[in-house]
Amino acid sequence: MKLKLLYCFIFLLVQFTASATDVIDLKGKVVDAKTNEPLAGATVSIPDLRLAVATNLNGEFTFRSIPQRGRFVVQVQYVSYKSLTQTIDLSSQAPLVFALQPSVIEAHEVVITGTPITAGSKYNSTSATVVTKDQLQGSSTNLIDALAKQVPGMSQITTSQAISKPVIRGLSYNRVVTLNDGVKQQGQQWGDEHGIEMDQFSAGRVEVLRGAASLQYGSDALGGVINVIDPPTPAEGNIAGEVLTNYSTNNGLSNTSVMLSGNENGFVWRGRGSYQNAYSYNTPAGRVINSGFNQTNASGMLGVNKPWGYSHLNFSYYKNNIGFLDAEPGDPLYNTSTSRTLDFPRQDIRHYKVALNNNFLFGSSSLKLDLGFQKNQRRELEETTTPNLFFDMNTYSLDAKYYLPESNGWHPVIGVSSALSHSVNLGEELLIPAYDEFSIGAFVYLKKAWDKNTFSAGARYDFISNKGKAQNNAEGEPIFTGFDNRFSNVSGALGFTHIFNDDLSFKANAGTAFRAPNPAELGSNGVHEGTTRYEIGDPNLSPERSYQADATLEYGSGFVTGSFGIYENYIHNYIYASNTNxxxxxVVGEDGQSRSYDTYRYGQVNANLYGFEGNLTLHPVSFIHFENTFSYTHAQNETFDRPLALIPAGVLHNTLRFEPKVKRIKDFYFYAGIDNFFRQGRVDETFETAAGGYTLLNAGIGATFNIGKQPLKLYVSGTNLTNKAYYDALSRLRPGRFSQEDPTFGIYNMGRNITFGVYIPFGTNR
Structure with a gap:
């Protein structure tokens, strides 16, 4: 209740003190740098104001009624031209003219907003990859699946087709933070088969930040951050919308999403509805029994964009039903059924979220304030619609960052964040105790740019309290003994970038980070049906502490673009569950039958993870792109001198992409690609088996057609075209993971899949 009152007080105080600022209509023009001809249809955006507009036939654009004072990053993008990122001072009266250079490189320089200060990627020391909305469409079954196929250093832990957990540089679970609407997504990240409760079609773009980010986000950001960013609101007086749908042949997956947004006199709004439905996916051995899913998403936004900044109220509802295979060694794994009716066991997941995002401008300073409420309900149903396991968690969160005026080139930021979670068990079976978790942290961050250099530094203090409740069974025997743990930490980070010239730049980071043990690691004591194992926590676990460093070299010219990065992350008191001896x-079930489960106990070791990642794209001519991404992570359990478990295999993606100019057709392309996943022999042999390597063949084609003035995008994409039978190293259903009793008992990943898609954007541009 105190936290709720604090939220209300801060919001009312800021609303009262946010003074009206003189407004201007910001006008400008986008032209070709060589010919000075206007570029119609270029996109001009101001991320910190959440605004975007397209240029008219004369290359002109207008942002109406925006603050007269302040410095903001502006990004300009246009097909076949190099993206331009520039910081502008709104108090200057000079006309804005953005001259874009023709180039086969369109997005070598992008804006990054998930770090303390919004900046172009060249001026940001964090290794980051931006995935656009167009790139999120294709042969994927969820958001993480789409990202893992495109981001160097990122992979996924999968359970069947519907559940994907993000892995960045070998780290997953509570070591990767996912943001949406500026709020940390809070579900059941600790679980092996618990995915991300998020609509993949709602994202305007996604930033994947690789490397520790505890400075801004506190505990859990040891490995990286996935920042899901909503589409910007249209410029004043405009309406924008989209309709997209696709169908996949392998699993009958049908996706449909409809969105409409508008801006009238500074009142902004957006609504979206999405639905997915798939039957059991097909492998070269047959369809995996009861592996279908269906997902419903509804979201909306109401807000105001005014001279003092913006205030947006976002709300969303997510529901996902997922079927699971329940089999013992010797039972059938595959059939031919294409029924969309889910059998038992299955999951019923619901996630409710409300977020209030604010950016208040005070002359040359500003305050970003994000308030959130989330309700996560996860039901596991074994034989009836009455849940056996039922986790119900409410989370309240606050994140505030105050940007002080620039002084002698220094940009200071101070921030505070807090969260309160309350979780209860509503099912008959128990795995983790009911608990309350409270966290609060504060940080200071400084950034300075001079000549072609940028330096940043920061420090943060965090306090976390975890209280698990004791509980006995009907016979009075203890199930949970309870725990009451308090953790505190001081972390720091340094960053540096240097731009050698327009084509070559360098960035590096070093710092410390930490992660407090989660309630599952501290207090588990029961059968986790989704993983078919018995889990036992340890209330005496210590926080993980990370010491990490990375460095990246980036290059972009007319013929070659690419980056190469190296990293090391030493983690003291690394926590993981293992089955030893x-x-x-x-366990005796309700039916009186006894069943034995592999016992996994949470413990701690010292771990060292290091590796490299990068990409290389060759452009021999303007319409041919040979794209290559690669990554490798070497992870060692230093305490027992053996490999660390659950580490992705090395991977090399090669794609040859053609984009020829075709009359009356826009953005035509076709591609062919090979995904090479190497053997993962570095496994913890006490409970994990090696995974073989494999190669997959992919291809696709697409184009945009104009029906009058209405664009219509059509595409076809295919994955695993040779119908290769394979087991991914991080699949929880591969041999040795699904059953320790029979290491040959496993389920193949998805076979050949072809997706047909349609995308229709529409709107006004006044």
Whole structure:
């Protein structure tokens, strides 16, 4: 209740003190740098004001009624031209003219907003990749699946087709933070088969930040951050919308999403509805029994964009039903059924979210304030619609960053964040105790740019309290003994960038980070049905502490673009669950039958992870692109001198892409690609088996047609075209993961899949 009152007080105080600022209509023009001809249809955006507008036939654009004072990053993008990122001072009366250079490189320089200060990627020391909305469309079953196929250093832990957990540089679970609407997504990240409760079609773009980010986000950002950013609101007086739908042949997956947004006199709004439905996916051995899913998403936004900044109220509802295979060694794994009716066991997941995003401008300073409420409900249904396991969690969160005026080139930021979670068990079976978690942290950050250099530094203090409740069974025997843990930490980070010239730049980071043990690691004691294992926590676990460094070299010219990065992350007190000595626990079910489960206990070791990642694209001519991405992580359990478990295999993606100019057709392309996943022999042999390497063939084609003035995008994409039978190294259903009793008992990943898609954007541009 105190936290709720604090939220209300801060909001009312800021609304009262946010003074009206003189406004201007910001006008400008986008032209070709060589010919000075206007570029119609170029996109001009101001991320910190959440505004975007397209240029008219004369290359002109107008942002109406925006603040007269302040410095903001502006990004200009146009097909076949190099993206331009520039910081402008709104108090200057000089006319804005953005001259774009013709180039086969369109997005070598992008804006990054998920760091303390919004800046172009060249001026940001964090290794980051931006995935656009167009890139999120294709043969993927969820948001993380789409990202893992395109971002160097990122992979996924999968359970069947519907559940993907992000892995960045070998780290996953509570070590990767996912943001949406400026708020940390809070679900059940600790679980092996718990995915991200998010609509993949709602994102305007996604930033994947690789490397520790505890400075801004506190605990859990040891590995990186996935920042999901909503589409910007249209410029004043405009309406924008989209309709997209696609169908996949392998699993009958049908996706449909409709969005409409507008801006009238500074009142902004957006609404979206999405639906997915798939039956059991097909492998070269047959369809995996009961592996279908269906997902419903509804979201909206109401807000105001005014001279003092903006205030947006976002709300969303997410529902996902996922079928699971329940089989013992010797049972059938595959059939031919294409029924969309889910059998038992299955999951019923619901996530409710409300977020209030604000950016208040005070002359040369500003305050970003994000308030959030989330309700996560996860039901696991074994035989009936009455849940056996039922986690119900409410989370309140606050994140505030105050940007002080620039002084002698220094840009200071101070921030505070806090969260309160309350989780209860509503099911008959128990795995983790009911708990309350409270966290609060504060940080200071400084950034200075001079000549072609940028330096940043910061420090943060965090306090976290975890209280698990004791509980006995009907016979009075203890199920959970309870815990009451308090953790505190001081972390820091340094960053540096140097731009050698327009084509070559360098960035580096070093710092410390931490992660507090989560309630599952501290207090688990029960059968986790989704993983078919018995889990036991340890209330005496210590926080993980990370010491990390990375460096990246980026290059972009007319013929070659690419980057190469190296990193090391030493983690003291690394927490993970393992099954050693083939320990088993026998449980008597409600039917009186006994069943033995592999016993996984949470413990701690010292771990060292290092590796490299990068991309290289060759442009021999303007319409041919040979794209290559690669990554490798070497992870060692230093305590026991053996490999660390659950580490992705090395991967090399090669794609040859053609974009010839075709009359009366826009943005025509076709591609062919090869995904090479190498053997992962570095496994913890006490409970994990090696995974073989494999190669997949992919291809696709697409174009945009104009029906009158209405664009219509059509595309076809295919994955695993040779119908290769394979097991991914991070699939939880591969041999040795699904059953320790029979290491040959496993389920193949998806076979051949072809997706047909349609995308229709529409709107006004006044």
């Amino acid at each position: 083939k320990e088993q626990t026998t």
